[in-house]
Amino acid sequence: MSSIQLRALPRATPVSLLLRPSLRTQTTRLYATQSNIGGGSQPASTRKKSITVLSDDGRVQWGDLSRGEKVARTTQQSFNFLIVLAGAVLTGGVFTLFYLEVVSPNSRTWQFETAVGRIKDDPECIKLLGDRREIKAYGEATGSRWSRNRPIASTTEKDRLGREHLRMHFHVEGPLNSGVVVVHMMKPLDKSNFEYQLLALDVKGHPRVVLEKASEKPNVTSALKLFGIQWR
Structure with missing residues (x-):
């Protein structure tokens, strides 16, 4: 009778241990994101405002x-x-x-300043009025105690030949005396600027001081010749 030898079999490994490595898979977590929730309407902040005459700032094309x-x-x-x-x-x-x-050289203000300068530079006027640095020129009193301005009395007119005339007078006052300056200017037809017809200073009790006079200047006024007759 043959003998049967029994060999000890190796201890069985649990099935769970054999299968565990194959189950070790990396788990990928997926996150669902959602944008523009609420349908196809845009947010209120991006909506284009209605353009009106008062609200248009030019930003919209x-x-x-x-x-x-x-x-x-x-x-x-x-x-x-x-x-x-x-x-x-x-x-x-x-x-x-x-x-x-x-x-403008034809303005009243310009002519006033020019006439005042002529008075201050004339030796006879300085002799009557005093130191030129203390001579003051001013216009007429307005009658209003609240008004500080004293306007210069002046008029402009045209004669029958179409020549423009400027007349003005104003007051001057110096350390010695005070007086009135008389100005008469005319613009000839063939010229664009005024020319003196009369520039004089009247001081009470003294003879008139004449600085300019048309009769002393040749060809000051332009003559008009019509039908062979020369008119002045």
């Missing part, structure tokens, strides 16, 4: 404007252009008035 908004922008720009144009016209008018009344 012309091609993005509706027909009504284009009309509103055109109206606003036209109004702004008219405001700028009116300001330019007003500024030009102010400068023109300033030039005609103050800067």
